[in-house]
Amino acid sequence: MSDAAVEIANVSKKFRIYHERNQTLKSAAMRRRRSIHEDFWALKDVSFDIPKGSNFAIVGSNGSGKSTLLKCIAGILYPNAGEIRTRGRLAALLEIGSGFHPELSGRDNVFLNASILGISKSEIRQRFDEIVDFSGVEKFIDQPVKNYSSGMYVRLAFAVAINVDPEVLLVDEVLAVGDASFQQKCMEKFAQLQGDGRTIIVVSHAVSVLRTMCDKGAWLNNGELLDVGDIKPLLNAFDDASRPTPxxxxxxxxxxxxxxxxxxxxxxxxxxxxxxxxxxxxxxxxxxxxxxxxxxxxxxxxxxxxxxxxxxxxxxxxxxxxxxxxxxxxxxxxxxxxxxxxxxxxxxxxxxxxxxxxxxxxxxxxxxxxxxxxxNHGASESGYIALNGEWRVSESQPINGHG
Ligand SMILES: Nc1ncnc2c1ncn2[C@@H]1O[C@H](COP(=O)(O)OP(=O)(O)OP(=O)(O)O)[C@@H](O)[C@H]1O
Ligand SMILES: [Mg+2]
Incomplete structure (x- = not known):
């Protein structure tokens, strides 16, 4: 058995794009249910492993398939071909709108979300206060989440995701929505999860943040895997390629x-x-x-x-x-x-x-x-850093009894 937290093997995902050429009721009725559509492959034969305990970045330009892949890993979408295997409890913070049910209250969504993650009602009752506390939305917990601001929404989703003690955490850009203090809190939580050997998979366009946060990554382009491996060379190549209009x-x-x-x-x-x-x-x-x-x-x-x-x-x-x-x-x-x-x-x-x-x-x-x-006057040094060290040579001092 490999030590991968997530194994992605030959995954392809197809969407149907419907063309509404004729908008009139009559023509729609005449077409009956035979709608005109086209298959669009958002992921094409993607294979790579995400090592256990890694901070893993997924990069790619808009529409390259990052969110689609995260949803497939989270089990919200099913691949048309291939297989994804995950080890351990998984929690996901996906694009706004794909985690919570808008008509339900914050409270109901916490329970619903937790049950999707495989956590029992009694377990979630124990953790409920902690979750609401971390989210900072207690005043609105019985309001339908469709009335939440995007920041409130993300806070609650994040509070659920990390308080269910995930082995693997998926994060899709959403963190950009929170305010500075919340982002700080998230980064601290990430570091803590990372310290516990958990796997974090992050989608972001902020290359300089991924550079400091992640150690490995994958690069998607038009639904295909372009590169996977250590973060530095990967981001350097991505960074160079993702500037099409200088x-x-x-x-x-x-x-x-x-x-x-x-x-x-x-x-x-x-x-x-x-x-x-x-x-x-x-x-x-x-x-x-x-x-x-x-x-x-x-x-x-x-x-x-x-x-x-x-x-x-x-x-x-x-x-x-x-x-x-x-x-x-x-x-x-x-x-x-x-x-x-x-x-x-x-x-x-x-x-x-x-x-x-x-x-x-x-x-x-x-x-x-x-x-x-x-x-650096007078210093004989090579390399990139100046240590400002001091050299001292003296005659050897006899060690007591062995002189
Ligand atoms: N439900 C859907 N129906 C049809 N097409 C979809 C659907 N979801 C995604 N797509 C298409 O699949 C492609 C990949 O979308 P995806 O959201 O995975 O991209 P992304 O890499 O996350 O982009 P971004 O950086 O803009 O978030 C896009 O062309 C998108 O239009
Ligand atoms: Mg996306």
């Missing part, structure tokens, strides 16, 4: 994004806000200042920065996921301050990007926007 800006830089926020300028400054003269000495304080213009209000703007060495190695990448906040229309500044720049002597280039976490859209991305020229 444009060249006024000063000849290639950039990608919808343009609701535009990065105007990136500056490399000292901690006092002054520009660096020529180079930066290792371990000095450095502030990267990104100036932008927001043409629209963005509810959750994710800023990310990455640093590559001149040989193309990604030395560091990070984002402000923990402190994401709304960006208002107008000009703004984002500062990223490094108290003691740990890079070793060499030339590095910086990529910056802004992503709309709510809509999962790239707003702007510029590669190689600025250079960092690092110096």
């Amino acid at each position: 444009h060249v800006d006024g000063i000849g830089r290639t950039r990608w994004g919808s343009g609701q926020i535009v990065i105007d300028h990136v500056e490399v400054l000292t901690a006092d806000g002054l520009p660096f003269a020529r180079f930066i000495t290792s371990h000095s304080a450095v502030r990267l200042r990104l100036r932008y213009t927001a043409n629209e209000r963005i509810e959750k703007a994710l800023f990310s920065i990455s640093i590559d060495s001149s040989d193309g190695t990604r030395v560091w990448g990070g984002n402000n996921f923990e402190s994401m906040a709304p960006v208002e229309i107008g000009d703004g500044v984002m500062d990223f301050t490094v108290p003691a720049m740990p890079l070793a002597k060499g030339d590095y280039t910086i990529d910056v990007a802004i992503f709309d976490w709510s809509t999962q859209r790239q707003l702007d991305l510029i590669k190689h926007v600025v250079q960092l020229q690092i110096e």
